[in-house]
Amino acid sequence: MPQAPTFISSSDAIAQSLCDFITKSPTPFHATQTARQLFLEAGFTLLNEGEDWQIEAQSAYVITRNDSSIIAFRTGSDLTQGMQMIGAHTDSPCLRIKPNPEVKKHGYLQLGVEVYGGALYQPWLDRDLSIAGRVSGVNKQGHVISELIDFKRPIAIIPNLAIHLERDANSKRAINPQQHLPLILGNAGDKSFEQLLIDHCEKDLEKVLEFELSVYDTQKPNITGLNGEFVCAARLDNLLSTYIGARALIDTQSEQASLFVSTDHEEVGSASACGAQGPFLRNVLERLINDNTSLTQFIGRSSMLSCDNAHGIHPNYADKHDQNHGPILNQGPVIKINQNQRYATTSVSSAKFQQRCESAGVPIQKFVTRSDMGCGSTIGPITATELGIETLDLGAPQWAMHSIRETAGTQDCEYLYQAACAFIR
Numbered sequence: 001m002p003q004a005p006t007f008i009s010s011s012d013a014i015a016q017s018l019c020d021f022i023t024k025s026p027t028p029f030h031a032t033q034t035a036r037q038l039f040l041e042a043g044f045t046l047l048n049e050g051e052d053w054q055i056e057a058q059s060a061y062v063i064t065r066n067d068s069s070i071i072a073f074r075t076g077s078d079l080t081q082g083m084q085m086i087g088a089h090t091d092s093p094c095l096r097i098k099p100n101p102e103v104k105k106h107g108y109l110q111l112g113v114e115v116y117g118g119a120l121y122q123p124w125l126d127r128d129l130s131i132a133g134r135v136s137g138v139n140k141q142g143h144v145i146s147e148l149i150d151f152k153r154p155i156a157i158i159p160n161l162a163i164h165l166e167r168d169a170n171s172k173r174a175i176n177p178q179q180h181l182p183l184i185l186g187n188a189g190d191k192s193f194e195q196l197l198i199d200h201c202e203k204d205l206e207k208v209l210e211f212e213l214s215v216y217d218t219q220k221p222n223i224t225g226l227n228g229e230f231v232c233a234a235r236l237d238n239l240l241s242t243y244i245g246a247r248a249l250i251d252t253q254s255e256q257a258s259l260f261v262s263t264d265h266e267e268v269g270s271a272s273a274c275g276a277q278g279p280f281l282r283n284v285l286e287r288l289i290n291d292n293t294s295l296t297q298f299i300g301r302s303s304m305l306s307c308d309n310a311h312g313i314h315p316n317y318a319d320k321h322d323q324n325h326g327p328i329l330n331q332g333p334v335i336k337i338n339q340n341q342r343y344a345t346t347s348v349s350s351a352k353f354q355q356r357c358e359s360a361g362v363p364i365q366k367f368v369t370r371s372d373m374g375c376g377s378t379i380g381p382i383t384a385t386e387l388g389i390e391t392l393d394l395g396a397p398q399w400a401m402h403s404i405r406e407t408a409g410t411q412d413c414e415y416l417y418q419a420a421c422a423f424i425r
């Protein structure tokens with residue numbers, strides 16, 4: 001049985017535990033592995049999609065797909081009465097290693113990269129970079145195996161070009177990802193990148209067949225600001241929501257069933273077997289509620305909190321926000337609204353959620369993008385479309401979204417946690 005809930009009680013503790021989670025989670029594979037371990041340590045039972053399930057009332061379960069998406073749920077006292085669901089995503093914009101990446105040029109070993117998602121290019125330059133992800137190959141017994149790896153230490157860099165060689169770089173430089181973003185690993189030697197991977201794998205790997213590897217910044221997350229107001233880290237979008245959502249489900253028990261889902265591939269549209277537009281969540285729900293009429297009734301009694309970070313107003317770029325909708329860091333989570341359905345919030349889902357937050361003492365802000373600017377989206381509209389579930393889009397405000405290092409408010413980590421717990425209860 002799951003352990004009794006232990007609530008995190010301070011913004012500093014939540015922010016620091018978030019930093020620890022991010023450090024262990026350089027890729028969606030590692031984020032899923034780290035979250036799964038949190039659930040298992042809390043007493044959740046691990047399920048396998050390829051096996052029969054024996055689901056019991058007042059019990060807790062966790063399941064993963066593709067090693068990069070995760071669902072955990074509590075059954076409550078009566079599953080048919082619906083679920084309170086929290087959704088997030090495990091992926092972040094980054095650089096991914098190409099299948100045939102090696103380039104030896106002017107005496108250096110380089111790796112070609114492909115940009116994943118809408119990444120800002122410039123912040124990737126002059127950083128201490130490492131590589132992590134999933135490697136698949138054949139072991140010495142001839143079996144195909146997969147393993148998660150993480151070099152952890154800095155092994156690569158993408159150097160800037162000196163301003164002496166491009167005097168107008170500050171005003172005119174454009175970064176071409178094909179030409180300017182290949183990694184430099186070091187001076188060219190005899191050892192291939194495949195051999196480097198084999199040497200780093202802990203399993204008995206003899207030959208690498210495929211890999212899915214991400215580049216990441218080795219600088220650790222940190223609490224900063226004169227009074228520790230900010231948490232600065234890679235992948236806050238959206239590991240902040242993933243961690244807070246997971247902790248809220250672990251720490252909160254209710255008679256009503258509850259669920260947490262964090263899926264891969266949101267940054268590239270969510271259209272995959274393990275993405276929010278794929279069948280993962282519906283497949284799980286269909287195994288819990290096994291006829292169409294009952295499932296429709298179940299969804300009608302359920303609601304979804306789509307949790308993904310929001311754009312906090314930047315004091316140096318305040319004109320990028322609508323004058324009445326500029327969320328401030330450390331002033332509470334942000335309800336995101338868009339009339340063109342880029343966010344799934346409705347007046348009903350918003351009103352219900354605001355009432356819960358008011359009862360919990362959590363301040364709420366609202367975000368609407370400028371009328372003359374485009375608007376991003378989340379898993380919210382996708383999940384609402386796929387399931388027909390009442391949905392609200394919410395997120396902690398942050399700066400520098402999609403940069404290699406982002407900033408959020410430490411107090412907002414606590415506010416979001418309290419809001420998520422209030423939603424589940």
